[in-house]
Amino acid sequence: MESNAALHKQEFKAGHQLGLDHKKLGMWLFLSSEVMFFGGLISAFLHFKINTPSPAESALLDVALIGVNTFILLTSSFTVVLGLAAIQRGNSRALAGYLGLTILLGAVFLTGQVYEFKMLYQEGMTLQSSVYGSSFYTLTGFHGLHVLIGVVWAVFVLVNALRGRYAENEHGGVEIFGLYWHFVDIVWIVLFTIIYLV
């Protein structure tokens, strides 16, 4: 008799008829809830930025530094795409290489963010200095936490890739990680715009 897990895998015919992969659908649903979570924090930030502005503190933000950081994070999305394309051609070594690069870029982004926080703290902008400070650190901090989770996740995907768990038509794990990583990237584009540019 087939194992329960094997039988469970055959259960998704209705999904296939709709062109839905259950794991990807689950990820999309999770990301939709993440949109609302960040929506809450973003609305808090905008509400306080508009109604109780702190011009002295927002002038402290280093747009050039974070611009470079943004570019680094965007590049890391690109390397995930290249990694996925590699495994779709069956090249698992290239996948591992691109994942390694993604991890590196993610780590550099986080380092940049820690450096930024440190500089701002030295200038006197803290979690407790103003409502602007509170909402700035909360919003960027939770995004940073998401990047950190993504980096840890990428390490697991990398280990799987090195063990040869993925193949030409068996790369769901990479794709689902990719969805999350791109989402975290897109959130950053929004945050960069509303925090540093507007």
Add this chain to the structure above:
Amino acid sequence: MSVNTAAMTEKVDWRKYFTWNTDHKVIGIQYLVTTFFFFIVGGALAMLVRTELGQPGTDLLDGVEYNRFLTNHGSVMIFLWIIPVLAGFGNYLIPLMIGARDMAFPNLNALSFWLIPPAGVLMIASFFVGSAESGWTAYVPLSVTAPLGQTLWAVSVIILGVSSLLGAINFVTTTLTMRAEGMGFWDLPLFVWGMLATALMILVATPMLTAGLILIALDRVAGTLFFDVAAGGDPVFWQNIFWFYSHPAVYIMILPGMGIISEIFPVFSRKPIFGYKAIAISSMAISVLGLTVWAHHMFTSGMNPALRIPYMITSMIIAVPTGIKIFSWLGTIWDGKLRFTTPMLFALGFISMFLIGGITGIFLASIPVDLHVHDTYFVVAHLHFVLFGGSVSAVYAGLYYWFPKITGRKYDERLGKVHFWMNFIGTNLSYLPMFLAGLLGMPRRVVDYAPEFTGVNQLATVGAYLLGLSTLPFLYNAIVSWARGPRAESNPWRALTLEWTTSSPPPEHNFDERPVMKIWPYSYGEVEVESEATGPVASAGD
């Protein structure tokens, strides 16, 4: 038949209910039993509150204790009872109703359940470290200045929100990808439609509460200033975030119940459901509209007066899809061959009491009425008619209706009816007088009251005791019938949804053969339903 006897002789190993088990039926029972325990906890707190309110003055609880008891009563009932008990039904029933082997993500499902006990422990533990005391709404600044327990409370509600979100992801994915062969969306049982609408709502609304609770927790532990008025923080911002979640939460608490009711009426009226598509679409309409009405809770919070009108209008529009459902249920029982079993009685009780709760909701959405009765007992009465008269009646209806399927045993119909009447009379006795108290101007959430409100409060207190007592015949019935009630056949109600085509209780793999959807689930009176009780074949129209 051989399947049935096999299931009957199988000895139930109760220890599996205390383990990490990925079988959705085990998880469903874990949910139902655990949440019922919290229902009793919440009910005991309510009874203490009602005892204090039995006469004017502060004789049993002082003001602070009173606030703590009522905060925990509301929080336990909403976050640890109604929302998760309905998820319990979803867990047990969705795979069976759509003919699937299990949920899409069985391990995630087990995680959703196992987040609940620690969250419950945290919430109750908060009692002993200086309890949460700002009401279940956690309005700031009260929730920022409250003692340590309020932090545990916030963490507990965040964990329960995550549990609810993971469950919602599972429900939507399961429904979309695991339906039996031949089952299109317009063949889904209405309970599944209700859960689908609920899950989509959870995905949109719950993360907002999580974000808001994080802000409160940060204000409490990290010294942030989000709600510190002196530093430019904004308490009304919390109200917006809170009600953006908590008004939809009302529909999260009622849509699955409406789904349960929609299963019960056709079966006990022996008629096809009236307006199947209308009921399904109205659930989806409520889940969209429900996201647009939250500020009607804030008419008196100093919001921009011009913004009140649109919120009043959207709130009133929700009465349309709700009315469609109620008339569809009436159309279903109209001219039917009604069988007044316990689930049917609870379903009828649901309609009558939810109607009172719903209509008074329209009163409250109307700005001039709301300005008058806001924060009075009128609101308390309205909320309890919706959540107790509505949701809890639906939960009881569902528990009785699926009891034979879940346990493989029949419950005692006589005790069930005793339970129904105690519950029905108790609900009305508790909450109808509160409308009067509210209209006369008695404020809610206050430990003491003026002597002229004594009469209505004593009625409500007697009603609350009756409600407390009413759980005894239910518990006795459930425990004794589960242990040694008569064996139930696979389809005792001669119902047409797929869960009744497998044995009672279902085997671990749910169906011996993958079910294929052939009969529309509400074709009562049009097809023959097999029933072991009334002979090999009985007409469904009988």
